[in-house]
Ligand SMILES: Cc1ncc(C[n+]2csc(CCOP(=O)(O)OP(=O)(O)O)c2C)c(N)n1
C-alpha cells in the first residue's frame with residue numbers, strides 16, 4: 001500500500017511488519033514519533049508486541065537483550081543521548097549475540113544542547129559490534145528495518161538503522177508499505193540457537209578466562225565479516241520480492257567519473273541532484289553513498305573507487321582532533337590497495353546545518369582545483385584563500 | 390521439624406564464595422524456594438562469582454549474568470518475553486547485591502516496580518560492595534568501617550524495604566539468610582503473587598564484616614533478635630506483618646561481635662540503640678494500624 005509517511009513512521013511500519021514480540025522504548029526528540037506510533041498501534045490492539053514503556057534507554061536496551069535471550073524478536077528506537085546512555089549495553093548485546101534491531105535517529109550530542117542531524121552519536125558506537133546502516137530516504141528506512149531483522153538473525157548480531165533527524169525523521173514522502181503476508185514469507189519467526197529455557201537450563205554470560213574471551217571476540221568479528229555477504233544476499237532477495245534493493249553502497253554515475261564524492265545518508269540524495277547538474281555541464285563526477293558502515297564494505301569501496309582520480313568525502317560528523325569518521329575509515333580501506341588518489345575530507349552539515357546542492361558543487365570545485373589533500377579536514381568551503389586555490 | 394522445601398541442593402557444588410558466606414546461604418535458600426520453573430538474572434556481585442566461571446555452572450536453573458545496573462530491567466525483559474510467548478508460569482527472579490540494588494541499579498528497580506513487572510527481586514544485602522573489595526554503599530550502616538569509610542560511615546543506611554513499600558508493590562519483605570524457613574516462605578509467597586515482589590535478604594559477610602566465618606548464623610540471628618534488622622512484610626504498600634518477634638537483645642551484642650564496628654564507644658551504642666528502638670516502635674505502629682483498620 002502506498003502511504004504518505006514521515007521517516008519515523010516509515011521506520012515504525014517497518015518494525016511492526018517484522019512482528020517483534022517485545023518492544024522497549026523511551027522518548028527522545030526526534031525519535032518520539034516512532035515510540036508514539038507504536039504505542040498508538042498497541043492501544044488499538046494491532047501491534048502484536050508487548051510494549052515496555054521503560055524508565056530509560058539503558059533499561060530499554062537491557063530489556064531487549066534479556067528478552068532476546070529468552071527467544072523473542074525485539075525492537076527499540078532512540079537518538080543521541082539515549083544511544084550514548086545505552087553504550088555499555090550495546091557491547092553487551094553484540095557479545096551476547098542477540099539480534100536486536102534499533103532505529104537511531106541521528107541527533108547531535110550535547111553539550112551544548114542541539115536537536116538536529118549529526119552522525120556523531122551513532123558513529124561513536126562504531127566499535128560496539130553492531131551492524132550500522134545509514135539510509136537516504138523514508139522508503140529505504142522502512143525497507144532497511146525489515147532487512148535488518150533478517151540479517152541480524154542470520155549472523156546473530158544486532159543492527160542499528162540510522163535515520164537522520166528531521167531530514168528523514170520528520171519529512172514526509174510517499175512510501176510503499178509492503179503486504180504483511182509477503183513480509184511474513186520473507187522474514188520467518190525468530191528461532192535462536194540457544195535461549196533461557198527451564199527445560200534446558202544454561203548459564204549465559206559467565207566470567208571467562210583471557211583466552212576464552214579472546215575467542216569470543218574473534219567469533220564476533222567473524223560474524224561481522226559474514227554479515228557483509230549476508231547483507232548483500234538479503235538485499236538481493238528483498239529486491240526480488242519487493243522490487244527494491246539498495247546494495248551495501250549506492251554507486252551513482254560512477255562510469256568514467258574522475259572526481260568521486262563519498263558520503264552517507266541524505267547528503268547522498270542531495271548529491272544526486274548536484275551530480276546530474278554537473279554532468280550536464282560535462283563534468284566527470286559521481287558518487288558512492290556508504291549505506292552499510294559496519295561491517296565496513298572495504299572490498300566494494302576499493303572496487304567502486306578504483307578508477308577515480310580524486311575523492312572528496314563529506315562527513316556530517318567529526319571526531320575532534322582527527323577528521324570525519326567516514327573519511328578516516330575510507331582512507332584506511334584504500335591504504336595500500338589504491339595508491340596516489342588524493343582524498344579530500346570535508347566536514348559539513350554539523351549540528352544539522354544544511355548541505356545544499358550548491359555546497360556539494362563547491363566541494364567538487366575545491367577537490368578539482370586542489371592538488372594535494374590537506375591533512376586536516378576542510379570545514380570552511382567559502383574561504384578559497386585559506387584553501388590556497 | 391522436617392522442611393517442606395526440597396532441600397536437595399539446587400546449586401551444583403563449587404560456588405567459590407568465601408567460607409561462612411551468608412550471601413551464598415541466602416542464595417541457596419532462595420533458589421530452593423523458587424524451585425526449578427524459574428529463570429534468574431544475576432548482576433556483578435559476589436553472586437556473579439558464585440554462579441561459576443565458564444564453562445562450569447553452579448545454578449541448576451537458567452541464569453543470565455547481566456550488566457551491573459540491570460538486575461530489574463533484565464528480569465523485566467525476560468518476564469515480558471515469557472508473557473509474549475504465553476508463559477505466565479515460569480518465575481523470573483533477579484538476584485543482586487546491595488550496591489547493585491540501592492545505588493547503581495536503583496533507577497531500573499524503581500522503574501520495574503512502577504510498571505509492576507512480574508518479577509521477584511532479591512537484594513542480597515551484605516552492606517557494602519564486597520566483590521570489588523569492601524567499599525561503602527548506600528546500604529552500609531552508619532558508623533561501619535569499610536575500605537572507603539575508614540573512620541566509619543557518617544551517613545545512615547538507606548531503608549530499601551520502606552522505599553519499595555512506598556512503591557506500593559504487591560509484595561515486599563525483609564528477610565535474613567540466617568532465618569531459613571522465614572526466607573523460603575517469603576520466596577514461596579512471592580512466587581504466588583503476580584506483579585512486582587521485592588525481598589531484601591540481609592546476608593552476613595565474614596570477610597567484609599570482620600568476624601570469624603563460623604559465626605555467620607549467630608550474627609544474622611543477632612541482627613534480628615536485637616531489632617536492628619526486623620523481619621517483616623508489606624503488602625500493597627499498606628499491610629505490615631512482622632514475621633519474627635525479636636528477643637530484644639541489646640544492639641551491642643550484634644555490633645560488637647563484628648570487627649567493622651569495633652571502634653564504637655558506649656555513646657555510639659546508646660545512639661544506635663535509641664534509633665533502633667524508635668524504628669521498632671514505628672514498625673509496630675504501622676503493623677497495628679493495619680490490624681485496626
Ligand atoms: C557499571 C559498573 N560499574 C562498576 C562495576 C564494578 N563492580 C562489579 S561488582 C561490584 C560490587 C558489587 O557490590 P554489591 O552489589 O553490593 O554486591 P556484593 O559484591 O557485595 O555481593 C562493582 C562495583 C561494574 N561491573 N559495572
Ligand code: SF4
Pocket residue numbers: 405406407408409410411412413435515519520593594595596597
Ligand atoms: S565477600 Fe562476603 S558476601 Fe562475598 S563471597 Fe565472601 S563472604 Fe560472601
